[in-house]
Amino acid sequence: MNFDALAQRALDTATQRGGRYADIRFETDRSERIEARNGVVATLSDSTSRGYGIRALVDGAWGFAASSDLTEAGIDRTAARAVEIAKAGAAIARRRLGETPPRAYTDTFATPVRRDPHDVPLGERVRLLLEAEKALHVSPQISVGRAWMDLWSIDKVFYSTIGSRIEQSIRQTGSGIETMAVGEGDVQTRTFPGDIGLYKSGGWEIIEEAQLRENAQRIGEEAVALLKAPQCPSGTFDIILGGSQVSLQIHESCGHPAELDRVMGWEANFSGVSFLEIEQLGKLKYGSDIVTIVIDNTLPQGLATIGYDDEGTKSITSDIIRNGMLVGYEMSNDTARSIGRESNACVRSQSWEFVPMIRMCNLNLLPGDTPFENLFDDIKDGIYMESNRSWSIDDHRLNFQFGCEMGWEIKNGKRGRLLKNPTYAGITPQFWNSCDAIADKHSWKAWGTPNCGKGEPMQTGRTAQCAAPARFRNVRVGVGYGG
Amino acid sequence: MDSARREALAQRVLALSGAGQTEVMVHSGRNELTRFTRNAVHQNVAESDVSVKVRAIVGKRTGVASTNLTDDTELRSLVQRAIEMAKLSPDDPGLPSMPAGGATQAPPGAYVRETATASPELRAQMCDTIFKAAEEHDYWCAGFVNTSEAGVTIVNSSGARASFDGTDAAVNVKMNATDSTGYAEGWDNDVTRLDAHAIGKLSSLKARDSAYPRGVEPGEWTVILEAAAFGELFTYLSDHFSAQSFDEGSSFLSDGLDKQYLGRNVTIVDDYAHPLSPGMPFDYEAQPTQRIGLVENGVAKNVVTDSYWANKLNRPNTGHALPAPNAYGPQALHLVVSPGSKSINELIAETKRGLLITRFWYIRTVDQKKAIVTGMTRDGTFLIENGEISGGVRNMRFNHSILEALNNCEFANALHRTGSYSYSVVVPAAKIEGFRFSSGTDF
Numbered sequence: 027m028n029f030d031a032l033a034q035r036a037l038d039t040a041t042q043r044g045g046r047y048a049d050i051r052f053e054t055d056r057s058e059r060i061e062a063r064n065g066v067v068a069t070l071s072d073s074t075s076r077g078y079g080i081r082a083l084v085d086g087a088w089g090f091a092a093s094s095d096l097t098e099a100g101i102d103r104t105a106a107r108a109v110e111i112a113k114a115g116a117a118i119a120r121r122r123l124g125e126t127p128p129r130a131y132t133d134t135f136a137t138p139v140r141r142d143p144h145d146v147p148l149g150e151r152v153r154l155l156l157e158a159e160k161a162l163h164v165s166p167q168i169s170v171g172r173a174w175m176d177l178w179s180i181d182k183v184f185y186s187t188i189g190s191r192i193e194q195s196i197r198q199t200g201s202g203i204e205t206m207a208v209g210e211g212d213v214q215t216r217t218f219p220g221d222i223g224l225y226k227s228g229g230w231e232i233i234e235e236a237q238l239r240e241n242a243q244r245i246g247e248e249a250v251a252l253l254k255a256p257q258c259p260s261g262t263f264d265i266i267l268g269g270s271q272v273s274l275q276i277h278e279s280c281g282h283p284a285e286l287d288r289v290m291g292w293e294a295n296f297s298g299v300s301f302l303e304i305e306q307l308g309k310l311k312y313g314s315d316i317v318t319i320v321i322d323n324t325l326p327q328g329l330a331t332i333g334y335d336d337e338g339t340k341s342i343t344s345d346i347i348r349n350g351m352l353v354g355y356e357m358s359n360d361t362a363r364s365i366g367r368e369s370n371a372c373v374r375s376q377s378w379e380f381v382p383m384i385r386m387c388n389l390n391l392l393p394g395d396t397p398f399e400n401l402f403d404d405i406k407d408g409i410y411m412e413s414n415r416s417w418s419i420d421d422h423r424l425n426f427q428f429g430c431e432m433g434w435e436i437k438n439g440k441r442g443r444l445l446k447n448p449t450y451a452g453i454t455p456q457f458w459n460s461c462d463a464i465a466d467k468h469s470w471k472a473w474g475t476p477n478c479g480k481g482e483p484m485q486t487g488r489t490a491q492c493a494a495p496a497r498f499r500n501v502r503v504g505v506g507y508g509g
Numbered sequence: 510m511d512s513a514r515r516e517a518l519a520q521r522v523l524a525l526s527g528a529g530q531t532e533v534m535v536h537s538g539r540n541e542l543t544r545f546t547r548n549a550v551h552q553n554v555a556e557s558d559v560s561v562k563v564r565a566i567v568g569k570r571t572g573v574a575s576t577n578l579t580d581d582t583e584l585r586s587l588v589q590r591a592i593e594m595a596k597l598s599p600d601d602p603g604l605p606s607m608p609a610g611g612a613t614q615a616p617p618g619a620y621v622r623e624t625a626t627a628s629p630e631l632r633a634q635m636c637d638t639i640f641k642a643a644e645e646h647d648y649w650c651a652g653f654v655n656t657s658e659a660g661v662t663i664v665n666s667s668g669a670r671a672s673f674d675g676t677d678a679a680v681n682v683k684m685n686a687t688d689s690t691g692y693a694e695g696w697d698n699d700v701t702r703l704d705a706h707a708i709g710k711l712s713s714l715k716a717r718d719s720a721y722p723r724g725v726e727p728g729e730w731t732v733i734l735e736a737a738a739f740g741e742l743f744t745y746l747s748d749h750f751s752a753q754s755f756d757e758g759s760s761f762l763s764d765g766l767d768k769q770y771l772g773r774n775v776t777i778v779d780d781y782a783h784p785l786s787p788g789m790p791f792d793y794e795a796q797p798t799q800r801i802g803l804v805e806n807g808v809a810k811n812v813v814t815d816s817y818w819a820n821k822l823n824r825p826n827t828g829h830a831l832p833a834p835n836a837y838g839p840q841a842l843h844l845v846v847s848p849g850s851k852s853i854n855e856l857i858a859e860t861k862r863g864l865l866i867t868r869f870w871y872i873r874t875v876d877q878k879k880a881i882v883t884g885m886t887r888d889g890t891f892l893i894e895n896g897e898i899s900g901g902v903r904n905m906r907f908n909h910s911i912l913e914a915l916n917n918c919e920f921a922n923a924l925h926r927t928g929s930y931s932y933s934v935v936v937p938a939a940k941i942e943g944f945r946f947s948s949g950t951d952f
Contacts, residue, residue, distance in 0.1 A: 061836050066601040069834035070594045071573040077558065089629075092556040094577045107555055114629035115543070115550035118637040123551050148597045156599065169757045172836070208758035213878040291546045294651035295683035295692075298870070298887075379556040416873040418906075420885040425906055425950050427883050429875055447876065451906075451948060482544055482653050482681075483554070484930040505947050506875040506883055506908040 027054075029078075032101050033185035036080055039105035041187060044113065045082035047126040048105070049186035051336060052078045053378035060152055061174040062159040067152060069174070077378040082108040086122025087115035092379040127337055127359045128368065130189035135333025137197040138326070139229035143177045146230055151175060154239065155201075161242035162205040165250045170206040173238060174223070175199075176476070182378075190338040198329060198488060199232040200225030200476055203242055207249035214252035214446060216245045216431055220270030221414035225474030225488070226327045248432065251444055258433045258448040260504025264405045265450055266497050268412035269465075271430055272391065273473035273491035279454040280312075280319050281386035281489065282480075283423035284346045285372075286355040288384075290364065297480050298421025301454070302352055304365055310352040313458030318392045319347040321356060322492075323371055328388035329474030329490040330374075336382035339371040346389065350459070358384050376485040383481050388472070390492035394464030401463050401497045408436035409503055411448045419454075427451040427505055451505040457498060465494035510537035510559050512672040515662035518561065518579065523664055525588045528565035528595065530607050532665040534793065534832065536560050539625075539658050543632040546651040548640040553629065564833045565591035566607065570598040573834045605820040610669025611797045613790035616782035620658070621699040624676035627656035635705035639682055642709030648716055650709070652682035656700050661789060669795035675788060679928075680705055683888055684712035688952075689722055689901050691715025692868045692888035694737060696926045696933070698787060715867060715889040719901025725892060727905055727946040731863035733856055733893070736925035738866045738886075739939040743846060744932045745872055745882050746911050750779070750803050750811075751829075752818035753838025759877050761912055762809045771807040771915040776847040778802050779813060779829070783845050785926040785935045791828060792839075798828035803841065807916075815839040848937040849920035856921055856940045858896040863940075865891040865898060880911040883947075905946040917942040 029052040040048035054076040061069035077094035082105070089112025093104040143151070155173040162171035180196040202223020206215045217223070224236040267275065282288065283300040291299060302310065323341035325331050334340055337359055346354045355361075356372035361384065374385040402410070411430035419426040433448030434441045452460075470492060478487040510518075515535040522533045537559045544552040561584065562575035572594025576587050632654040643650040655678060662672040678700035684691045693711035695703040734742065746761075754760040761770060780800045781788045791797050794816055802810050814822065815830030818839055829839035857865060867889030875881040886904045893899065921938035928934060 059834070061834070063836055066603070067571070067598040068836045069573070070571065070598050071575070071834045072590050072594065073562075073575040075558075075560070075577045077577065079556075087550060088553060090552070090554040092554070092558075094558045111541075111543075111553045111555060111629045114633040115553045117630075118633050118640065119550065120548050120640070123549060148594070152597060152599070169759070206757065206759060208763075211878070213759050215877075291649070291651055291685070292551055294546055294685065295653065295681055379558060381552055381554045383552070416875050416883070418871045418873045418883045418885070420904065420906070420950060421870050421887050422950070422952060425885065425904075425948060427906060427908075427947075449875065482552075482655075482930070483540060483542055483556075502948075506881055 036101045036105045040082045043109040047083040050080045051184045053182040056179045058177040062155040080108040082112045083124045084112035085116040088124045090381040132191045134193045136195040137227045141230040143230045158238035158242045162246040164246035167207045167209040169208040172204045175201040192334045201236045205249045210253045216249040218245045225476045227331045252446045255444045255446040258445040263503045264408035265501045266410045272493040274414045276491040281389045285384045286357045286361040301422045312352045313350040323387045325388045330387035335371040335373040337373045339369045341371045344370040385487040386489040388490045393467040393470040393494045396463045398465040398469045403439045405436045410434045451502045460499045463497040470494040519664045530566040532564040534562045535662045537660045542655040544653040547649045563591040565595045567595040569600040569604045570595045605816045607665045607667045608796040609667045610795040613797045616787035619675045619787040624700040625658040638705040639709035655679045663795040671791045671795040673789045682712040684716040686716040689719040690888045722901035722903045724903045729943045732944040733865045733940045737868045737927045740927035740934045740936045741869045750841045751838045752812045752814045755812040766809045773807045777804040779841040781843045792830040793832040794830040796828040813839045813841045845935040853921040853938045860893045863893040883908045904950045906948045908947045914941045
């Protein structure tokens with residue numbers, strides 16, 4: 027569908043009504059999900075949604091209105107509503123927040139896809155999940171088995187009054203398995219890959235990479251083994267975190283606090299604020315010298331990889347933490363200008379009906395030079411943890427507590443017994459400054475997070491954090507279980 | 510879109526289906542939210558949409574498709590997609606027939622015209638009132654004013670027909686002082702009953718009274734949780750009342766009903782018609798929702814079901830289905846905890862040393878079976894000494910079992926509606942003994 031005429035109408039209407047700047051984003055989203063659960067297909071769904079969102083800037087105040095009414099009358103009404111809303115905000119404004127974006131682009135972007143998932147017959151997709159789910163049931167103690175697959179396509183066209191026209195076709199794919207074992211007065215879960223499945227930009231190749239069928243029996247056996255495993259001890263230990271857990275640690279303790287809107291108080295009432303205050307830029311030693319965390323929204327297969335963000339800014343790479351030092355933020359046009367910088371294209375919206383806002387994108391901890399197996403070498407008494415089970419962090423992003431599905435004791439450099447219910451806790455900068463080894467590129471992986479919540483109305487974002495396993499010294503372990 | 514047009518659309522789609530059984534849900538909604546920070550509006554949004562969902566059953570196989578494209582071609586395609594998916598799905602022997610529904614009536618106060626027609630100017634005026642409360646103290650505030658309306662119509666080939674229109678409104682304020690913050694909120698189906706001035710003032714007073722916070726030692730404390738804090742904690746029990754969790758072993762009730770799990774002063778019901786939170790009288794299968802007792806004086810009495818789990822467990826269908834497709838099982842979406850006999854001020858006055866907590870943040874389950882959760886205090890945590898609030902304290906992290914809390918608690922005598930984007934409950938404030946904090950913060 028060509029939206030050029032409707033877009034021009036919307037931008038003209040917004041301008042005539044008093045908008046100094048306006049943009050419109052048409053989006054068609056298709057979401058397909060299959061979930062096998064305990065031997066049956068619990069979900070087989072196919073959802074399509076098409077609509078548009080209009081932003082209008084009036085006297086430094088933004089208004090946003092969205093609708094699925096694609097008639098000319100609907101476009102007129104929605105554009106007028108966006109301006110009306112902006113004016114209502116401007117009337118009570120104590121200061122100006124909004125600025126016109128600095129430059130326009132005319133371009134296209136499409137996610138590289140090696141194999142279109144729709145070329146795989148639906149029956150074959152369902153069969154893969156049923157087989158993987160069945161393989162989880164290794165014991166009568168397996169109470170729940172799940173196997174799922176998500177195929178997402180987003181086709182959008184962005185137009186603005188400064189002349190942008192950006193057309194993008196984004197394809198994202200994910201799948202996973204999970205099982206719950208019940209027995210011994212306990213409930214234990216195992217998930218694979220990682221703690222939420224494997225989610226990336228791309229096509230059927232992402233499903234094949236996950237290798238669900240090949241790993242399901244092992245995951246079921248691990249869940250049952252956890253029921254009888256000893257409780258993870260409480261105390262202070264050196265720990266090694268698996269790659270997917272490091273990914274979540276980056277997400278919660280670096281990705282969110284580095285959102286510049288949060289730093290500026292825009293999320294204060296809900297998601298919270300940030301300890302990465304602007305006056306700390308270039309001064310705060312966030313982590314040890316080996317900790318470098320970068321935004322790369324051009325990363326092949328990154329779940330958040332796109333050509334342009336939802337303000338029409340071209341994707342780039344930029345630093346957040348360089349050799350342990352805080353050097354940057356995730357930014358929008360407005361927030362970047364307020365600190366004398368330019369946007370690094372971190373503005374996204376969940377879909378057409380949501381206002382674009384700063385979102386974590388691909389945020390990567392660069393790999394170290396230690397082979398994974400050598401991370402264990404000089405740990406006398408420690409814990410290795412894998413696959414997240416619970417996560418909580420305060421509204422400044424300092425005091426955190428995470429739990430994992432599995433742990434193993436480490437004795438004299440060797441991985442030992444399986445442990446259940448491992449948890450660890452800390453304060454963000456102390457924790458990252460205790461990082462003394464990061465595994466090398468051979469165990470570095472892009473872990474997608476398809477369910478990141480932020481904003482009001484709440485929006486779900488799709489982010490990725492590339493990470494390898496890493497070692498941290500003197501960490502508090504066993505919190506929540508007596509520690 | 511009004512209910513008559515939704516029903517006409519739903520019947521039109523139903524007539525297109527040749528599946529053995531078909532259910533059509535039409536949802537229309539409008540949501541408008543004005544969000545502010547540092548005493549200025551920074552996000553001001555309005556969104557409206559109409560969507561259609563078809564659940565087709567062919568034999569014992571199900572497919573679900575949805576769209577917001579409502580021309581004839583798209584609707585025919587929608588029905589065909591649902592049927593084709595159903596045909597490719599394997600048999601589910603436990604799949605029951607679609608329920609035939611029944612008569613329902615929306616509870617009084619569920620739909621309020623003033624909320625449905627609230628303008629951006631009205632929300633801006635309410636924000637301005639809150640800004641002035643902040644400026645009186647030289648504070649800055651962040652929060653939102655939200656108004657919304659939603660309509661749901663469900664019809665199916667078993668003859669069920671149900672429609673509901675509801676509205677909702679909310680004000681949420683975090684007030685920020687130099688070294689302290691304060692929070693207040695209001696939730697109501699009727700926007701005219703939300704007093705922005707009072708909410709702004711209360712959040713200011715909390716910020717003022719928690720200034721110069723001191724650190725206290727983690728460990729076991731007597732805590733008084735205001736409704737917003739207790740409601741968020743309590744919500745982490747809601748899945749335990751699902752027949753699915755009950756049957757699969759992850760619920761604390763999985764050892765059986767009619768047992769004493771909680772304190773004798775704990776009574777919990779699911780009530781869609783509670784005057785503080787009147788909601789939809791049927792579920793997403795058009796089955797009338799029962800107002801149901803879940804825990805009476807600490808004894809577990811019921812779990813909630815939908816048609817699938819009622820059939821599987823041979824229990825009555827209580828009308829608690831979520832929208833299809835649903836892998837989470839039936840859910841109690843209108844939980845109400847019965848109040849106690851004393852005011853919150855009396856509970857404070859009876860406390861020799863304890864903490865008054867306004868609000869929690871980022872609660873997550875640590876241990877499902879034991880219902881241990883962790884989370885943080887935020888936006889107004891106070892020390893109580895000798896029955897009086899003596900000042901603010903720095904925030905702390907807790908790790909505690911909700912079951913243990915509900916065996917050592919006393920409730921205040923007033924009920925409040927509280928919630929978030931993901932839940933809405935009606936609860937009193939709660940005094941809990943031996944609540945465990947594991948660490949602190951510098952703020």
